[in-house]
Amino acid sequence: MLPAERCIWDGKAVRTSWLLPLALFGLTWAESASAGQLTYWKFNVNQSRIDLVTNSAIQPRAKVVTNPTRLVIDLPNTTFRKLKSRRKVSKYVREVRVAQHSRSTTRVVIELNSKYTLSPRRVLVRGISPNQWYVQLPKFFPVDDAEETDRESIAIRVPPPKIPKPSVSSPDPVVFDPVKTGARVVVIDPGHGGADPGAVGIGGLQEKRIVIDVATQVMQLLRQQQINAVLTRTSDVEIDLPPRVAKAEGLKADVFVSIHSNAISLSRPDINGLETYYYVTGYRLARTVHNSILQGVSVSDRGIRQARFYVLRKTSMPAILVELGYVTGSTDAARLGTATHRQRLAKAISQGIIRYLQGR
Known part of the structure; x- marks a missing residue:
């Protein structure tokens, strides 16, 4: 060869x-x-x-x-x-x-x-x-x-980055019967995972670590309100997009929320902020969750946008994709790397989902 x-x-x-x-x-x-x-x-x-x-x-x-x-x-x-x-x-x-x-x-x-x-x-x-x-x-x-x-020129040696390793409790998958219980079903989709780290930002901050932490907390908060919340992945594994959608469809979910963090070139640390995406039927859900985050968390508003992401196009229930912030942004990265900020994000997202389900 x-x-x-x-x-x-x-x-x-x-x-x-x-x-x-x-x-x-x-x-x-x-x-x-x-x-x-x-x-x-x-x-x-x-x-x-x-x-x-x-x-x-x-x-x-x-x-x-x-x-x-x-x-x-x-x-x-x-x-x-x-x-x-x-x-x-x-x-x-x-x-x-x-x-x-x-x-x-x-x-x-x-x-x-x-x-x-x-x-x-x-x-x-x-x-x-x-x-x-x-x-x-x-x-x-x-x-x-x-x-x-x-x-x-020869590159300059750089010391090892400090990688945030959030403590995540990943419970075993739970199978719900939404018809029998009569409860609402919400599927929370932490993006990427496994060999796919997603966006990698300042100091090596990894998207997959951030979103599994936030998604797990959202699930736990919703379950406390007797809502059947299910994760598309509960550990650091890589899952293709179709199985994520299939899980929501199989559970006949009322809501699908995909959680991500954004990135751009490391040369643009000035770009920071929250973005929420929907496709067709998810606008009210997007608006409710987006506003809930803005009310409960310190983050810049980059707006609600329509997009043709696979998980939004292929789900039959109202679906949104939330970009929590930019791991390449100097402000967002510093916040996303802290447990306190992630807890606030999870609380705000869960409150937004509950308000949506209540028709508010």
């Missing part, structure tokens, strides 16, 4: 700037006898960030190669099941390629369009955990504006 970059590098004089030939964050792990696997990767166009998840601890290496500009990320002692994965991306990023570079190394290549480049010293590589990493690309700029020193 040809290395992922062989056909591009041959015959060209290239210059490289290694970013991570060091033991990042002071962590070192013994290389196991058998290679692990790259189990999940996702390039977020809006955030210019790639997330990488493996099933074992790794220490990535990364370098910038010029002509054209490419960010090359090597995952040592890691295999990739597919022969090659190649995706076209955007105006600035020509494509992202993932392939087996050598017997024990998976290579990820982010190639920019030939007219653009970036500063190697501004590329951020962060380990959320030994097997979960993300790479944040800096702002792109025209090749004509590039300076030689920028392309030759």
Whole structure:
């Protein structure tokens, strides 16, 4: 098998700037006898960030190669099941390629369009955990504006981030009979989970950790009011969108509330705020829950919006998707990382749902 970059590098004089030939964050792990696997990767166009998840601890290496500009990320002692994965991306990023570079190394290549480049010293590589990493690309700029020193720069070592680990009580799934009990059924959908961390923000703040905490508390508060509240996931597992919808449909739920947190580029910490989405039948639910959050929690209002999200389009009951705030926002991230703020969010969401069910 040809290395992922062989056909591009041959015959060209290239210059490289290694970013991570060091033991990042002071962590070192013994290389196991058998290679692990790259189990999940996702390039977020809006955030210019790639997330990488493996099933074992790794220490990535990364370098910038010029002509054209490419960010090359090597995952040592890691295999990739597919022969090659190649995706076209955007105006600035020509494509992202993932392939087996050598017997024990998976290579990820982010190639920019030939007219653009970036500063190697501004590329951020962060380990959320030994097997979960993300790479944040800096702002792109025209090749004509590039300076030689920028392309030759080496990344600065960054200390390990403090990852909030909220204490979440995840009760076993409960099967309700809404016809027999006559109670209202509310399905709470904490987004992402498992290998999919969702949005990753300032200090490595993970969406999946925030939303499972808030969703679990919403469920508990609703159950205290004799409302049959059910979670689409009760632990850190990855669930596709169709099963989430199927659970709500199977329970003949009266309400479906999907809980998420938002993100944009880490270069925009000024963007913060609450957003609530609905599709067709969920406007009154969206308005009631959105206003309840604004009344009970300190958060900027970014409005109620209509959107064609899968879980909103495919559910037959009133459904909304609540974006609690921006994990990339300086204000929101600081708040979302605290248990007190998450408790207030859960209380406000549950109060909004109850008001909706009461017809207020």
